[in-house]
Amino acid sequence: xxxxxxxxxxxxxxxxxxxxxxxxxxxxxxxxxxxxxxxxxxxxxxxxxxxxxxxxxxxxxxxxxxxxxxxxxxxxxxxxxxxxxxxxxxxxxxxxxxxxxxxxxxxxxxxxxxxxxxxxxxxxxxxxxxxxxxxxxxxxxxxxxxxxxxxxxxxxxxxxxxxxxxxxxxxxxxxxxxxxxxxxxxxxxxxxxxxxxxxxxxxxxxxxxxxxxxxxxxxxxxxxxxxxx
Numbered sequence: 001x002x003x004x005x006x007x008x009x010x011x012x013x014x015x016x017x018x019x020x021x022x023x024x025x026x027x028x029x030x031x032x033x034x035x036x037x038x039x040x041x042x043x044x045x046x047x048x049x050x051x052x053x054x055x056x057x058x059x060x061x062x063x064x065x066x067x068x069x070x071x072x073x074x075x076x077x078x079x080x081x082x083x084x085x086x087x088x089x090x091x092x093x094x095x096x097x098x099x100x101x102x103x104x105x106x107x108x109x110x111x112x113x114x115x116x117x118x119x120x121x122x123x124x125x126x127x128x129x130x131x132x133x134x135x136x137x138x139x140x141x142x143x144x145x146x147x148x149x150x151x152x153x154x155x156x157x158x159x160x161x162x163x164x165x166x167x168x169x170x171x172x173x174x175x176x177x178x179x180x181x182x183x184x185x186x187x188x189x190x191x192x193x194x195x196x197x198x199x200x201x202x203x204x205x206x207x208x209x210x211x212x213x214x215x216x217x218x219x220x221x222x223x224x225x226x227x228x229x
Contacts, residue, residue, distance in 0.1 A: 002026035002056070004037060011046030022051040022223040024086050029055055029074030038081050051223045053078055054086035054112070057093060066096040067103075075104060084108035084222065087140075090116045094130035101137035108139050110222060113146030113182065117164050120152045128167050135171035141222050142172050144214065145180025148198070153189040158198050165202050174210035178218040 007025030014020040023046070027037045041047055057065055065071060066089075078085055087097050087109050094115050101109060111134060117127040134140055144165070151160045168177060179199060186195050203211050219225065 002054075004028075004041070007041060007050075008044065011041065011044065011049055013046070014049035015046035020049065021225045023049045024052045024054050025050055026055065027053055027074075029053070029078070030068070030070040031074070032070075034074045035077045035081075038077060038083070042081065050083065052084040052086050052108075052110070054088055056088055057096065058088050058090045058116070063093070064096065066100045072103070075100070075107060079104060079107040084110065086110050086112050088112040091118055091127040091130070094127065094134065097140075098130060098133045098137075101134055101140050105137070105139055108222060109137075109141075110178070111140060111142040113150070113180070114142055114144060114164065114168055116146065116150050119147060119150045119156070119160055119164060122160075124163060124167070128171075131167065132171050135176070141176040141178060141218055142168060143178050143180040144168065144199070145182040146185070148189040148195055149182065149185055151189065156189065158201050161198060162202065174206065174213040175218060177214050178222065179215050 002025075004027055007023070007027065010020075010023045010025065014023050025041065027034055027041070031037065041050055062068070066075075066087075075085060085107055087100065089097050089111075097109075097111060097115065100107075111131075115127060115131060115134075117124055131142075135142070147161050147164055148156055181192055181195065183192050186192055203214065206214065
């Protein structure tokens with residue numbers, strides 16, 4: 001499980017490793033000391049690389065976890081520190097993400113793994129409706145990642161992924177979508193090479209501008225990455 005010491009280690013590593021341009025970290029959003037924790041992280045080694053926080057909401061049983069008063073207080077602190085928030089929910093929790101977007105219009109948010117649509121069972125109707133609602137909020141972008149692990153791990157094909165891809169392209173547009181590897185979890189369903197090849201195939205109908213946005217531009221803008229265009 002993520003913790004503050006892990007975030008400290010990642011920030012220190014970012015300070016030493018040129019390949020790392022930003023860190024998505026963790027801090028306890030429910031803690032009354034969240035402000036002090038974030039201030040310490042930002043002022044510590046590599047603190048300038050901290051861009052966003054993420055909590056594994058997908059593992060929370062409370063159907064309104066993101067709307068808890070202590071969580072909302074923590075998210076307000078995240079916003080006030082100039083950070084963004086990575087939203088990791090399952091498809092049945094997307095209503096929480098929509099409510100979060102409505103209540104925090106000034107907090108940049110990125111939906112991780114496209115909200116985990118149930119590709120394996122081809123149950124996309126409710127997910128599509130919620131994604132469209134979420135995409136109506138301009139401060140929200142979406143990661144194109146984690147899709148193959150939501151499909152049948154052994155038998156998925158590009159044809160299983162394409163309907164989700166098309167829905168996301170229509171809902172968010174390329175300038176609000178970013179590629180993600182989901183490595184090493186992607187190894188459960190074919191691995192990095194197969195996922196990358198699938199994305200290459202899905203990109204064939206996209207313009208050069210759209211390809212750049214999906215593969216680099218959106219992430220660069222959202223996470224404020226240096227030295228890239």
